[in-house]
Amino acid sequence: MQRYKGIIAYDGSGYSGYQIQINGKTVQEVLEKALKKMHKGIEIKTVSSGRTDAGVHAYGQVFHFDSSLILSSDRWVNAMNGLLPTDVALQSVEKVSQDFHARYDVEGKTYKYFLYTGKIRNPFERNFTSYYPYKLNIDRIREAAPYFVGTHDFTSFCSAKTTKENKIRTISILDIEERENKIIFTFTGNGFLYNMVRIIVGTLLHVGNGKIDPEDIPAIFAAHDRQLAGKTAPAEGLYLWDVYYK
Amino acid sequence: MQRYKGIIAYDGSGYSGYQIQINGKTVQEVLEKALKKMHKGIEIKTVSSGRTDAGVHAYGQVFHFDSSLILSSDRWVNAMNGLLPTDVALQSVEKVSQDFHARYDVEGKTYKYFLYTGKIRNPFERNFTSYYPYKLNIDRIREAAPYFVGTHDFTSFCSAKTTKENKIRTISILDIEERENKIIFTFTGNGFLYNMVRIIVGTLLHVGNGKIDPEDIPAIFAAHDRQLAGKTAPAEGLYLWDVYYK
Structure with missing residues (x-):
């Protein structure tokens, strides 16, 4: 058996998330179904870098699997993309x-979050950006962002449903880019807790619209209380962009 | 009654085209349904600049309607976009x-056609570009394009189902732009026959892959025979971009 590392992109709009679950179509399910077809009905299990939620997208989700087939990357890609949904x-x-x-071998990940700030709804962006047509002070957001960089206990910035005991993570990059009608947040770190990127973005939006002051962020970290942070930003703006290994 | 001119954008992926028909959901239908709600149940008829086919998109489709409501553009847009699907x-x-x-008052239109030329399928582009991962000689396409500009009888480059008697149209601009993994065709003209843009793009693809030579184009025009032109390029790459009036 040969172990393979695959990189997969998906539009998460039509899925109940990446990881197989009892109800709802998942990306892992369609991936394993295509692998099964390629292996003449033999089940092939995959292990991913981690789950993504319903509606969340990926450019560079990583998974591994073992196979008796010895194929080049091009042949895997062509054969599998003929079997996978579009x-x-x-x-x-x-x-x-x-x-x-x-x-287990993940050393870091990059997520991007896309906000659509145009005043009028853009039907082509509806599944791929989060629509935020309200007033936003980007200077306040830029002032607050550095508070999230570095090693912190992110208890206040993850879902109450997080099962991981250790909530200390390191964010090495939090970049904010303004484009015409868009704001793009880039997060790189050694690990991200459940909903962590979406809650940080939601908090930065509250900073941008005046509900939270930039200098309040350290106290929110210190309180270890999810209630003090902003709302969880919608799934459709979030992309798992890249996964890093040794 | 006040006459209004509206501009509407739509992702055509989920529609059987713009114009109301017996079977299938259409853009005009959801638009008139929203107008009816705004007018407390009174039917409001709309007239558009022309139909678009199933799967074809629009950034700037234009329509007119008459209403007893006197509202600003912002108020129309906000109210209607709350009632329209996303x-x-x-x-x-x-x-x-x-x-x-x-x-009747249309003086010209611009259509754009987006081709995705990346070797590997991009799930985010699937409904918004036409996927063409094959070899393409762009120099040959650029050589052929000027043959379409000017005033011609486009019988060879429109659907056999075209009902219009007069097939003479003027294309004033046919621009070809290369971007990373994309080729964007821009057509501006005084009018476009049924499937005309898609058949010209399909013909240019046949030029690009060697099936037709650039210098064959005048003979195809002269033959008045749809069979000699290229295939109709898929709907998902086409956008009604702009409509011009006096």
Whole structure:
């Protein structure tokens, strides 16, 4: 058996998230169904870098699987993309050593969050950006952002449903880019808790519209209280952009 | 009654085209339904600049309607966009004189056609560009394009189902722009026959992949035979971009 590392992109709009669950169509399910077809009915299990929620997208989700087939990346990609639905597309497949693990070996991830700030709704953006046509002071957002960079206990900035005990994570980059009618947030860090990116974006929006002051952020961190942070920003603006390994 | 000119954008992916028909959901239908709600149940008829086919998009489709309501553009847009589905969005509404007619008064239109030329499928582009991962010689396409500019009989480059007698039209601009993984064709002209843009794009693709030579184009025009032109390019790459009036 050969272990492979795959990179997959998906439009999450039509899915109940990445990870297989009892109700609702998932990306992992359609991926494993396509792999099964390629292996003449033999079930092929995949392990991903982590789940993404319903409606969340990915450019560079990573997974591993073991196969008796020895194919080049191009042949994997062509064959699999002929079997996958058009909202999911394999980008590359490479041979890795047998001890590579798509989840345990993650050293970092980049997420991007896209906000559509145009005054009038854009039907082409509806599933791919979060629509925010309200007043926003970007200078206040830029003032608040550095408080999130570095190593912190993110208890106040993750879902109350988070099961992980250790809530200390390191954000190495929080970049904010303004384009015409868009604001793009880029987060790079060693790990992200459940809803963490969406809650930080939601908090930055509250800073931008005046509900929270930039200098309030340290006290929100210190309180270890999810209630003090902003609302969870909608799923459709979020993309798992890249996953880093050793 | 006040006559209004509206501009509407729509993602055509989920529609059987713009114009109301017996089977299938249409853009005009959801637009008139929203207008009816705004007018407390009174039917409001709209007249558009022309139909678009199933799966074809619009940034700037134009229509007119008459109403007893006197509202500003902002108020029309806000109220209507609250009633329209999220894949259709009104962009502006302005008062026009009673003799303005959205179809008869058209002086010209711009269509754009987006081709996705990346080798690997991009799930985010699937409904918004036409996927063409094959070899394409853009220099040949640029050589062929000027043959379409000017005043010609476009019988060879419109659907056999075209009902219009007069097939002479003038294309004033045919621009070809290369971006990363994309080719964007822009057509501006005084009128376009049924499937005309898609058949010209399909013909240019045949030029680009070697099936037709650039210098064959005049003979195809002269033959008045749809069979000699290229295939009709898929709907998902086409956008009604702008409509011009006096």
